[in-house]
Amino acid sequence: MIGVTLDRVSKTFGGAKGVEDVDVHIHPGEFFTFLGPSGCGKTTTLRMIAGFYYPSDGRILFGEHNVTHMPPNKRNTGMVFQNYALFPHMTVFENIAFGLQVRKQGKAEINEKVTRAQKLVHLDGYGQRRIDQLSGGQQQRVALARALVIEPNILLLDEPLSNLDAKLREETRQEIKRLQLELGITTIYVTHDQSEAMSMSDRIMVMKDGVVQQIGTPHEIYNRPVNRFVASFIGESNLWEGTVERLEGDRVDVRLAPDLRLTGLANNASPECKLAVGRKVTLSVRPEAVREASASERGEDNTMAAKVLLSEFTGISVNYIAQAGPLSVKAMFVGQGHRMRERDEEVLFTVAPDSIYFLE
Amino acid sequence: MNKPQPQLAPPPIRPSSRWNSLTRSPHFVYVLIAPLFLILLAYVVYPFFQTFLQSLQMEGSFSLQNYSRFFSLEHTANLEALWTSVYISVLSVITCGIVGVAMAFLLERYEFPGRKLLAVLVLVPMALPPLIGVLSFEFLYGSSGIIPRGLQHLLHLDKPPFTLKGIWGVLVVHTFTMYTYFYMTASSAIKGLDPSLEEAASNLGANRFTIWRRVILPMLTPAIVAASLLVFMISMASYTAPLIFGIERTMTMQIYLSRTNGDLDMAATQSTLLSVVSILFLILMRWYQGARNYQNMSKGVSVHRTEVKSKAGRNTAMVLSFLGVLVLMLPILVIVLLAFSEDGKWTTQVLPPSYTLDHFKDLFTDSKTWRPIANSFKISIAATIGNLLFGVAAAYAIVRMNFKGKTLLDILIMLPWALPGTVVAVNLITAFSEPNAFSFGQVLIGSFWILPLAYFVRHLPLIFRSTSSTLMQTDRSVEEAARNLGASWWYTFRRVVFPMALSGILAGTLLALVEGIGEFVASILLYTNKTTPISVEIFQRMYAFEFGTACAYGVLQIVMIILVLYVSRRLTGGNAGSAI
Structure with a gap:
C-alpha cells in the first residue's frame, strides 16, 4: 500500500x-475518485498517473518515489480501461496471465494466481473462453482480474461501469468496493456519475474544465459544496438568488422576492461566500430538505405556498417541481404519510434554517 | 379537443391486389431469387461443368486419360507448369507480404518527410491495367529497357548491368502489382488496432518488444493470412506477366497454348485442375475469415504516429521516400512518355529520340484505331448493365432476406472471382460453341455477345460486394420504419433501400466498367477481328512494334482508372477497399 502525490501537476x-x-x-489504501463532467480533465489526470501522458509541469510521487517520467510498464499500476481493452486474440486465462508472464513468473505460480484471481471475480471455469464469448459484465470482471492479479501498488479505474446496464452497474459497483476493502489497495476511480462517486469513495476530487473545484469526503462535498457548480453537479439542489437583509447573531435573513424571506444560519456558508447586508448571495437547498408545512404555519418565516407544475411518484419518493412566486422549487418527500398533489394544486413548503446553505 | 376530424380518418385499406398478396407471401423471396440462381446456373455452373465433362472425354468416350496425361512423368510439361505456377505464387506471397506490411507500418505508424505523398502514391499499382503494368516494366527494366540501357550508357559498360527477364521479371511485376493487397489489409488492421490494447499491455509491464510480439503481430495475423491467400490465388491466375516475360511453363500459359494448338480436351483438363486449386483457396480464405475476427470493440480510435526526429533518420527517410515515389511513378511516366514517341524510331537509344502528338489524335479520329475503343466501351457497358441488375438484386437478397440456399448463392457469386480469367474463357468456349437453351439457341463463340458475357461473369462479384457492404452498414430498422409508415415493399426498395445503397452501387458499377475497359486475359481467348477490345489491340500493336499507339491506348486506360478510383473514393468516403 502506497500513497500517491500529485505535486502541482499541469x-x-x-x-x-x-x-x-x-x-x-492520496493516502495509502484510500478509495479516491476524480469526478466531473466529460472533458474536465479527470481521465487526463489518471493517464498521467498510469504514465501514458507525462505532465507538462509538476511532479507525481508514488510514496516517496518520483515517477513523473517513468514509462508506464515500470510503474506497477493495474488499470481497468473504459472499453476494458481485453486482448481479443487471447482466452480469459491468457488475458489474466499476461502481466504475470511479462514479469517472468513460473508456470505453476501463474496458474495458481490466475485461478485465484478468477475466483475473486467469480469467473472460475471461464479460463478457456474467448473474449467475444463473454457478456459485458463478464468482460469487465476479466479486466478487473487482469489488473489485480499483478498485485499492483495502485489500482486505476477509468469509468469501468459506464458500458454496463443499470442493474449490472449496481452489482459491479458493490463488487469493486468489496474487492478494494478486502485487498486494501490504493484505488483511483474516474467517473462522471456522482452517485457512483458518492457511494464508493473515501474522498472525491471534483473537477471542471481542467481545474480542481473541491476535494473532500462525500459528506463534505454534499453538505458543504464550495460553489454553485459543485452544489448542482453533486445531487440536486435548489439554487435561489437573493439579497442579505439582516444579520443578527448567527441568523441571516435573505429576501428572495418582495413577499418571500428566508432565514438561514451564518456558519452554513461556503468559505468563498462573504455575508454582509446588501450583498447578493445564492441559497442552496436540497430538495429532500424541503418539507411540507401544516396549514397553521402559513405566513410564518421560511414558509411558502407553491403551485405544483409537475409531480412524480418514483416508489421511494414523491418529487415535485413547483412554482412559488418567482421561484422554481424542487422538493422531494420520502416515505409514507404524504398526500400526493396533482398538477395545479397548491402545496405549502417550509425550509428549516439549518438546511439552507449560502454560496457566492 | 377530440372533435371528429373527417379529413384525418384512416384511409381505407387498399383492396389487396394480386401483386400485393404475392409480395406478402413468405414464398415471394423465391420469386426474386429464382432468376439469380438461373443466371448463375447458366453462365457459371453450366460452363464449368461442361469443361469438367470435356476433361473426362477422350475421342467422344469417357476416360481419365487426360488426367493421366497431365500427371504423366514422361511428358512433364504440365507438371512443370503446375510446379512453376505454385512456386512463383509462393514467392510472390512472400515478396508482396514483406513489401506491403512494411509499407503499411511505415505509413501508419511513422511521421517523416514525404509520408503524405507516399501514402497517396502507394496505391498507384492499382491504377495500372494488367497488360499495361507488365509492359511498363518491360520498357523500364527489360532487356532493352530504359534503366539498364541508361546505366550502361552512364557507366560506359559493354552490356546492360542487369535486365529483368524470366521468372525474376514475373516476380518483380507480381510484387509491384500485388503488394497493395497486403498493404491495404495490413494498414486497415493497423488503423483498427485499439491503442488502449497497447496501453493495457504497457500498464501490465510489457515493453515495446513484448507488445509487438504478443499483441500487435497476433492481431495482424488474420489480415496477413487473408492477404496471403488472395495473392496466392491471383498469382496462380496470373497470365499477362508470364506471357510478356516468356515463361511458358505456367498453368495459365499451358491452357492458352493447348487451346491455340487445338488440344481442347487438354485445355479443359488443365482448366479444371487450376479451378480446383483456386476454389480450394477461396474456401480456405472464407473459412479463415469466418474463424478469426478481431474487430476492435471501441470507437473513435486515433492512431498515434511516431515522428522520426533524428537528423540522420530524417535524411534517410527523405531519400527513401523519394526513391519510393520514383519507383511507384515510373511505370506510369514511361507509358505516358512512350505514348508521345514516334513508332519505329526507338531502336538502341536510351530514350525514344523523336516525339509526336499523332497517336492521341489518331485514337479519336482514325476509325481503325477508334474501333477497339468503341468495342471496349460497348462490351463493358453491356456487361456492366447485367452486373448492375444482378449485383443489386443479389446483394439485397443476401443481406436483407432469409431463404434456403443463401450460402450457396453467396459461394456461387464469389466463384467467378476465384476462377482465373483464362479458365472463365475456356469454360465459356466449351459451353457455348454449340447452340443451347442458355444461349437462346445461338452459337455465341465468334459472336459479339461472348465478350460481354465473359466480362459479366468475371466481374460478377464487384457490384455485389460494394452494394452488400453499404447495405450492411445501413440499419435495417430504417426499412421497417418505411414499412411501418405504409410503404409497400417495392416502394420501400425504390425510395429507401436504393438511395441509401446508391454510393456503393455506383462505386461498384464504375469499377466494373473500368475493369472491363482494361480486361485482357479472357478477351485474348475470345475476341474476333471485329470485336477486338483495347487491351488485345495494345498487345497486337506491341508485336507490330507500334509502341506509341499501344501506349496511347494505355494512357487512356490509366486516365479512366484513376478517374474512377477517385470518384468511387469520394462516393464511399474512402472505403473503396470494400469493392475489391
Whole structure:
C-alpha cells in the first residue's frame, strides 16, 4: 500500500489546456475518485498517473518515489480501461496471465494466481473462453482480474461501469468496493456519475474544465459544496438568488422576492461566500430538505405556498417541481404519510434554517 | 379537443391486389431469387461443368486419360507448369507480404518527410491495367529497357548491368502489382488496432518488444493470412506477366497454348485442375475469415504516429521516400512518355529520340484505331448493365432476406472471382460453341455477345460486394420504419433501400466498367477481328512494334482508372477497399 502525490501537476496538449495545477495527496489504501463532467480533465489526470501522458509541469510521487517520467510498464499500476481493452486474440486465462508472464513468473505460480484471481471475480471455469464469448459484465470482471492479479501498488479505474446496464452497474459497483476493502489497495476511480462517486469513495476530487473545484469526503462535498457548480453537479439542489437583509447573531435573513424571506444560519456558508447586508448571495437547498408545512404555519418565516407544475411518484419518493412566486422549487418527500398533489394544486413548503446553505 | 376530424380518418385499406398478396407471401423471396440462381446456373455452373465433362472425354468416350496425361512423368510439361505456377505464387506471397506490411507500418505508424505523398502514391499499382503494368516494366527494366540501357550508357559498360527477364521479371511485376493487397489489409488492421490494447499491455509491464510480439503481430495475423491467400490465388491466375516475360511453363500459359494448338480436351483438363486449386483457396480464405475476427470493440480510435526526429533518420527517410515515389511513378511516366514517341524510331537509344502528338489524335479520329475503343466501351457497358441488375438484386437478397440456399448463392457469386480469367474463357468456349437453351439457341463463340458475357461473369462479384457492404452498414430498422409508415415493399426498395445503397452501387458499377475497359486475359481467348477490345489491340500493336499507339491506348486506360478510383473514393468516403 502506497500513497500517491500529485505535486502541482499541469498538462497542456499543444496549446490546449488539459489540466491545471492539480495538487493532491492520496493516502495509502484510500478509495479516491476524480469526478466531473466529460472533458474536465479527470481521465487526463489518471493517464498521467498510469504514465501514458507525462505532465507538462509538476511532479507525481508514488510514496516517496518520483515517477513523473517513468514509462508506464515500470510503474506497477493495474488499470481497468473504459472499453476494458481485453486482448481479443487471447482466452480469459491468457488475458489474466499476461502481466504475470511479462514479469517472468513460473508456470505453476501463474496458474495458481490466475485461478485465484478468477475466483475473486467469480469467473472460475471461464479460463478457456474467448473474449467475444463473454457478456459485458463478464468482460469487465476479466479486466478487473487482469489488473489485480499483478498485485499492483495502485489500482486505476477509468469509468469501468459506464458500458454496463443499470442493474449490472449496481452489482459491479458493490463488487469493486468489496474487492478494494478486502485487498486494501490504493484505488483511483474516474467517473462522471456522482452517485457512483458518492457511494464508493473515501474522498472525491471534483473537477471542471481542467481545474480542481473541491476535494473532500462525500459528506463534505454534499453538505458543504464550495460553489454553485459543485452544489448542482453533486445531487440536486435548489439554487435561489437573493439579497442579505439582516444579520443578527448567527441568523441571516435573505429576501428572495418582495413577499418571500428566508432565514438561514451564518456558519452554513461556503468559505468563498462573504455575508454582509446588501450583498447578493445564492441559497442552496436540497430538495429532500424541503418539507411540507401544516396549514397553521402559513405566513410564518421560511414558509411558502407553491403551485405544483409537475409531480412524480418514483416508489421511494414523491418529487415535485413547483412554482412559488418567482421561484422554481424542487422538493422531494420520502416515505409514507404524504398526500400526493396533482398538477395545479397548491402545496405549502417550509425550509428549516439549518438546511439552507449560502454560496457566492 | 377530440372533435371528429373527417379529413384525418384512416384511409381505407387498399383492396389487396394480386401483386400485393404475392409480395406478402413468405414464398415471394423465391420469386426474386429464382432468376439469380438461373443466371448463375447458366453462365457459371453450366460452363464449368461442361469443361469438367470435356476433361473426362477422350475421342467422344469417357476416360481419365487426360488426367493421366497431365500427371504423366514422361511428358512433364504440365507438371512443370503446375510446379512453376505454385512456386512463383509462393514467392510472390512472400515478396508482396514483406513489401506491403512494411509499407503499411511505415505509413501508419511513422511521421517523416514525404509520408503524405507516399501514402497517396502507394496505391498507384492499382491504377495500372494488367497488360499495361507488365509492359511498363518491360520498357523500364527489360532487356532493352530504359534503366539498364541508361546505366550502361552512364557507366560506359559493354552490356546492360542487369535486365529483368524470366521468372525474376514475373516476380518483380507480381510484387509491384500485388503488394497493395497486403498493404491495404495490413494498414486497415493497423488503423483498427485499439491503442488502449497497447496501453493495457504497457500498464501490465510489457515493453515495446513484448507488445509487438504478443499483441500487435497476433492481431495482424488474420489480415496477413487473408492477404496471403488472395495473392496466392491471383498469382496462380496470373497470365499477362508470364506471357510478356516468356515463361511458358505456367498453368495459365499451358491452357492458352493447348487451346491455340487445338488440344481442347487438354485445355479443359488443365482448366479444371487450376479451378480446383483456386476454389480450394477461396474456401480456405472464407473459412479463415469466418474463424478469426478481431474487430476492435471501441470507437473513435486515433492512431498515434511516431515522428522520426533524428537528423540522420530524417535524411534517410527523405531519400527513401523519394526513391519510393520514383519507383511507384515510373511505370506510369514511361507509358505516358512512350505514348508521345514516334513508332519505329526507338531502336538502341536510351530514350525514344523523336516525339509526336499523332497517336492521341489518331485514337479519336482514325476509325481503325477508334474501333477497339468503341468495342471496349460497348462490351463493358453491356456487361456492366447485367452486373448492375444482378449485383443489386443479389446483394439485397443476401443481406436483407432469409431463404434456403443463401450460402450457396453467396459461394456461387464469389466463384467467378476465384476462377482465373483464362479458365472463365475456356469454360465459356466449351459451353457455348454449340447452340443451347442458355444461349437462346445461338452459337455465341465468334459472336459479339461472348465478350460481354465473359466480362459479366468475371466481374460478377464487384457490384455485389460494394452494394452488400453499404447495405450492411445501413440499419435495417430504417426499412421497417418505411414499412411501418405504409410503404409497400417495392416502394420501400425504390425510395429507401436504393438511395441509401446508391454510393456503393455506383462505386461498384464504375469499377466494373473500368475493369472491363482494361480486361485482357479472357478477351485474348475470345475476341474476333471485329470485336477486338483495347487491351488485345495494345498487345497486337506491341508485336507490330507500334509502341506509341499501344501506349496511347494505355494512357487512356490509366486516365479512366484513376478517374474512377477517385470518384468511387469520394462516393464511399474512402472505403473503396470494400469493392475489391
